[in-house]
Amino acid sequence: MVDIIYSGMDKLLPFQxxxxxxxxxxxxxxxxxAPACAAMGVLVVNFRMAFFSDAVSHSAFTxxxxxxxxxxxxxxxxxxxxxxxxxxITRLRSGSELPxxxxxxxxxSAAVALGIVIMSHRRSLGxxxxxFLYGDVLAVSRGELAGMFALLVIVLAxxxxxxxxxxxxxLNEDLARTRGTRVRxxxxxxxxxxxxxxxxxxxxxxxxLVTAMLIVPAATARSLARSAGxxxxxxxxxxxxxxVAGLAASFHFDTATxxxxxxxxAILFAxxxxxxxxxxx
Amino acid sequence: xNHQNEHTHHIELHDVSVKRGGSVILENxxxxxxxxxxxxxxxxxxxxxxxLLKAIAGLIAYSGVIHFCTENTCGSGxxxxxxxxxxxxxxxxxxxxxxxxxxxxxQRRPLWxxxxxxxxxxxxxxxxxxxxxxxxKRPLGGLSGGEMQRVMLAFALLGKPDVILMDEPxxxxxxxxxxxxxxxxxxLQAEKHFTVTLVSHDLSVVSAHADHVICLNRTVRGQxxxxxxxxxxxxxxxxxxxxxxxxxxxxxxxx
Numbered sequence: 001m002v003d004i005i006y007s008g009m010d011k012l013l014p015f016q017x018x019x020x021x022x023x024x025x026x027x028x029x030x031x032x033x034a035p036a037c038a039a040m041g042v043l044v045v046n047f048r049m050a051f052f053s054d055a056v057s058h059s060a061f062t063x064x065x066x067x068x069x070x071x072x073x074x075x076x077x078x079x080x081x082x083x084x085x086x087x088x089i090t091r092l093r094s095g096s097e098l099p100x101x102x103x104x105x106x107x108x109s110a111a112v113a114l115g116i117v118i119m120s121h122r123r124s125l126g127x128x129x130x131x132f133l134y135g136d137v138l139a140v141s142r143g144e145l146a147g148m149f150a151l152l153v154i155v156l157a158x159x160x161x162x163x164x165x166x167x168x169x170x171l172n173e174d175l176a177r178t179r180g181t182r183v184r185x186x187x188x189x190x191x192x193x194x195x196x197x198x199x200x201x202x203x204x205x206x207x208x209l210v211t212a213m214l215i216v217p218a219a220t221a222r223s224l225a226r227s228a229g230x231x232x233x234x235x236x237x238x239x240x241x242x243x244v245a246g247l248a249a250s251f252h253f254d255t256a257t258x259x260x261x262x263x264x265x266a267i268l269f270a271x272x273x274x275x276x277x278x279x280x281x
Numbered sequence: 282x283n284h285q286n287e288h289t290h291h292i293e294l295h296d297v298s299v300k301r302g303g304s305v306i307l308e309n310x311x312x313x314x315x316x317x318x319x320x321x322x323x324x325x326x327x328x329x330x331x332x333l334l335k336a337i338a339g340l341i342a343y344s345g346v347i348h349f350c351t352e353n354t355c356g357s358g359x360x361x362x363x364x365x366x367x368x369x370x371x372x373x374x375x376x377x378x379x380x381x382x383x384x385x386x387x388q389r390r391p392l393w394x395x396x397x398x399x400x401x402x403x404x405x406x407x408x409x410x411x412x413x414x415x416x417x418k419r420p421l422g423g424l425s426g427g428e429m430q431r432v433m434l435a436f437a438l439l440g441k442p443d444v445i446l447m448d449e450p451x452x453x454x455x456x457x458x459x460x461x462x463x464x465x466x467x468x469l470q471a472e473k474h475f476t477v478t479l480v481s482h483d484l485s486v487v488s489a490h491a492d493h494v495i496c497l498n499r500t501v502r503g504q505x506x507x508x509x510x511x512x513x514x515x516x517x518x519x520x521x522x523x524x525x526x527x528x529x530x531x532x533x534x535x536x
Contacts, residue, residue, distance in 0.1 A: 163391035171371045174340050178364040179386045179440045228381040232393035
């Protein structure tokens with residue numbers, strides 16, 4: 001199946017940088033991860049959940065360490081632990097009078113500290129960490145690629161079904177509640193899915209920058225769009241352009257792919273301000 | 282719930298108390314809001330008026346009992362409530378239009394595939410009721426306080442409410458803003474027969490439009506018709522010795 005896609009890519013996109021198989025695989029991986037992040041990112045900006053996403057991504061320290069220690073595929077422990085942290089934050093946030101960022105900060109630090117404690121105890125684990133810190137989309141396996149594609153399908157189905165309700169909750173929970181929206185259920189579902197998106201994307205973008213993949217295209221969209229629908233399309237376009245251009249540039253300049261993608265996303269964001277001024281004339 | 286036959290609701294509050302962070306905001310509130318009437322909640326800043334509305338709307342935890350009664354039944358099942366807060370706490374830079382906002386509960390199809398025709402016509406109808414059709418394409422973040430409240434009223438009306446709960450309409454816009462708004466609400470209420478409870482500072486507006494007045498300061502200090510309640514003695518008791526019926530152009534408050 002994947003081989004058919006590869007030969008199709010050879011015919012349709014005869015670029016030198018796309019010739020190696022690992023580059024094709026990387027492009028496919030980014031084309032799954034970037035739109036999934038963009039679709040969630042629009043709502044993350046609306047929900048002000050950037051810090052939540054950061055906490056989940058940094059819990060990967062512990063997720064990876066646990067996997068290596070227990071001799072399980074670290075991608076599995078990483079995703080499971082990230083979802084657990086996401087659920088924990090959401091639960092504590094709704095049941096406590098502590099400010100939301102304090103709750104997240106506590107989880108954030110505890111998860112990172114636990115990961116570092118485990119790693120420092122078994123120093124040999126440390127060398128595996130770099131691939132997760134910066135991401136390594138060029139080394140994505142077929143199984144991981146399949147996981148990323150499944151993620152994209154789930155995200156589009158979920159966001160397609162509940163975009164309007166989620167947008168309303170992000171605007172004002174009380175209004176949503178009085179019009180019959182099941183706010184708690186949506187909050188939990190969104191948090192779990194966001195934790196999934198963040199942890200799965202870490203493989204491609206890295207712990208340090210995965211939140212940027214959510215936030216930066218959405219921020220670009222926010223400054224260009226005029227409507228709730230427009231914001232979605234602008235974010236999607238910004239994410240896909242950054243992913244493709246970032247991959248090509250990283251091949252050309254021999255730089256880390258995840259970071260190059262985010263750098264291009266940031267350049268697009270910077271350009272969105274003058275573009276906005278021109279468009280509004 | 283059968284909205285056609287059991288449209289009218291009156292609300293009974295028995296010993297409703299709200300505590301937050303150790304302090305008592307409302308204590309043993311006993312009151313009634315009658316069906317098909319306009320009930321005004323009055324009281325000084327910090328009296329717990331907005332909190333009482335939120336308790337009735339089911340948005341905060343309270344002790345005591347709130348009953349919603351139709352002609353035949355009386356229970357704690359909540360009717361459809363239209364809640365119009367004083368202002369909407371949201372990110373004003375978010376690029377959504379009034380039509381986007383009003384469509385969010387009218388269509389399941391995600392807004393990135395555009396507005397469905399019936400969602401757009403529902404939104405238009407809601408804005409017509411609220412006297413604000415001209416706002417349809419405006420960005421939500423660019424509306425004035427008064428415009429925003431009309432849009433929120435339209436949003437509430439689209440839920441086909443049995444009860445409208447409205448917090449202090451239109452503060453700080455212009456002197457006649459609140460009066461015009463309550464007139465509009467009064468007219469709608471006569472057409473649609475919902476029960477209205479509103480918070481107001483403007484006692485002259487209250488005396489002109491409210492059928493029933495509840496004076497609140499942590500607990501109920503008096504209730505009855507406007508003529509019965511708005512006596513100089515009651516008002517000075519509620520607001521302090523030097524108060525009289527006059528207009529409050531004040532800014533936002535969360536009484």
